[in-house]
Amino acid sequence: MIHRHSSVHQLPVIGLILGVLLLGSGALIASEPAASPSPTAVPGGIYRWPLPEGAADLRFNTRPVLTRGAEALVGLPLSQPLGPAEITYRLGDQTRSHVFEVSDKAYSEQHITLKNREMVNPNPEQLARIRRESSRQRALYLAFSDRTPPQNGFLRPLEGPVSSLFGHRRFFNGEPRNPHSGLDIAAPTGAEIRAPADAEVTLVDHLYYNGKTIFLDHGQGLITMYCHLSEPLVNEGETVQQGQVIGLVGATGRVTGPHLHWSVSLNGYRVDPQSMMSMLVPGDAD
Ligand SMILES: [Zn+2]
Known part of the structure; x- marks a missing residue:
C-alpha cells in the first residue's frame, strides 16, 4: 500500500489502515472510522470527496467535476495510472489541490x-x-x-x-x-x-x-x-x-x-x- 497524507481530512484513512492491521493481528477491533476512504477510487471507478467549505471550480485533468450537496464525484478513466491523483479547486482567491490515492482493480x-x-x-x-x-x-x-x-x-x-x-x-x-x-x-x-x-x-x-x-x-x-x-x-x-x-x-x-x-x-x-x-x-x- 502507498499512502500520501497531506492534510487533516485524510486522517480517517490512517484510522482504517490501523483497524485493518489490528484485525489482521487477531485483535477484536470493530471501530470503523467516521469516514472511510472511497472504496471505488480505482481505474474506471468513482472517487467521492467531501468538499471543504467554500470549495469552487473543481477540476480533474482540467475537466469540471460534478458536485452535489457537500460532495464531489470524480470519474476515473480505465486508463488511470495507479498511485496519487489530483483534484484542483478554488478556495476564495487561492488555487488548491487535493491528492487522493488510486488503487488497483483486476478486471478479467x-x-x-x-x-x-x-x-x-x-x-x-x-x-x-x-x-x-x-x-x-x-x-x-x-x-x-x-x-x-x-x-x-x-x-x-x-x-x-x-x-x-x-x-x-x-x-x-x-x-x-x-x-x-x-x-x-x-x-x-x-x-x-x-x-x-x-x-x-x-x-x-x-x-x-x-x-x-x-x-x-x-x-x-x-x-x-x-x-x-x-x-x-x-x-x-x-x-x-x-x-x-x-x-x-x-x-x-x-x-x-x-x-x-x-x-x-x-x-x-x-x-x-x-x-x-x-x-x-x-x-x-x-
Ligand atoms: Zn457492452
Missing part, C-alpha cells in the same frame, strides 16, 4: 467470437464512419450542463442478468480491443429500457458499432448511453423523467444477441455503472 478477460468479420475489421469507408461517430460521441460525453444532477437515486434501466461486466479486457476473434466500457444486461428484444434519472435526450441515432443508440444528459458531466436498441422511443432535445421508458432492447450494431449495452460517463470518462448505482442513493443529496 473476455473472449468473443463474431461471425460478421466486418464488425471485427471494418473496411476504409466503414472506418471513416466509425471515426466520425466516435468523435461525436466524445463531444457528447464531454458536455457539462448546469442541469441538477440526480437527487433521487440512479435506477437500473432494465431487469435481466448481467451478461458482461464493465472493465472486461476484450478480445474479438482473438484480437485485442478496447476494454468493455459499459454494463451489458441481457433481455429479450422489445424489453423496456427506463431512464435511471431525470435527463435531457442529447442523441438518438443509428451508429455502426452501437446500433440504435440514445444519449442522456443527467447534468454536470453525468451522461449515459443506451445501445443496440430495436426502437428508441424518445427524440433529441426531449426531457425525460426518472423511470420513463426511453426505448426497447434489440440487437442492432456489433452484438451476438439482444441485450442493452449501458455506459455511464462522468467528467468525460466511462465509469462502472454499478458503482454509480451504489453511490447515488435516493435522498442522500440533502
Whole structure:
C-alpha cells in the first residue's frame, strides 16, 4: 500500500489502515472510522470527496467535476495510472489541490467470437464512419450542463442478468480491443429500457458499432448511453423523467444477441455503472 497524507481530512484513512492491521493481528477491533476512504477510487471507478467549505471550480485533468450537496464525484478513466491523483479547486482567491490515492482493480478477460468479420475489421469507408461517430460521441460525453444532477437515486434501466461486466479486457476473434466500457444486461428484444434519472435526450441515432443508440444528459458531466436498441422511443432535445421508458432492447450494431449495452460517463470518462448505482442513493443529496 502507498499512502500520501497531506492534510487533516485524510486522517480517517490512517484510522482504517490501523483497524485493518489490528484485525489482521487477531485483535477484536470493530471501530470503523467516521469516514472511510472511497472504496471505488480505482481505474474506471468513482472517487467521492467531501468538499471543504467554500470549495469552487473543481477540476480533474482540467475537466469540471460534478458536485452535489457537500460532495464531489470524480470519474476515473480505465486508463488511470495507479498511485496519487489530483483534484484542483478554488478556495476564495487561492488555487488548491487535493491528492487522493488510486488503487488497483483486476478486471478479467473476455473472449468473443463474431461471425460478421466486418464488425471485427471494418473496411476504409466503414472506418471513416466509425471515426466520425466516435468523435461525436466524445463531444457528447464531454458536455457539462448546469442541469441538477440526480437527487433521487440512479435506477437500473432494465431487469435481466448481467451478461458482461464493465472493465472486461476484450478480445474479438482473438484480437485485442478496447476494454468493455459499459454494463451489458441481457433481455429479450422489445424489453423496456427506463431512464435511471431525470435527463435531457442529447442523441438518438443509428451508429455502426452501437446500433440504435440514445444519449442522456443527467447534468454536470453525468451522461449515459443506451445501445443496440430495436426502437428508441424518445427524440433529441426531449426531457425525460426518472423511470420513463426511453426505448426497447434489440440487437442492432456489433452484438451476438439482444441485450442493452449501458455506459455511464462522468467528467468525460466511462465509469462502472454499478458503482454509480451504489453511490447515488435516493435522498442522500440533502
Ligand atoms: Zn457492452
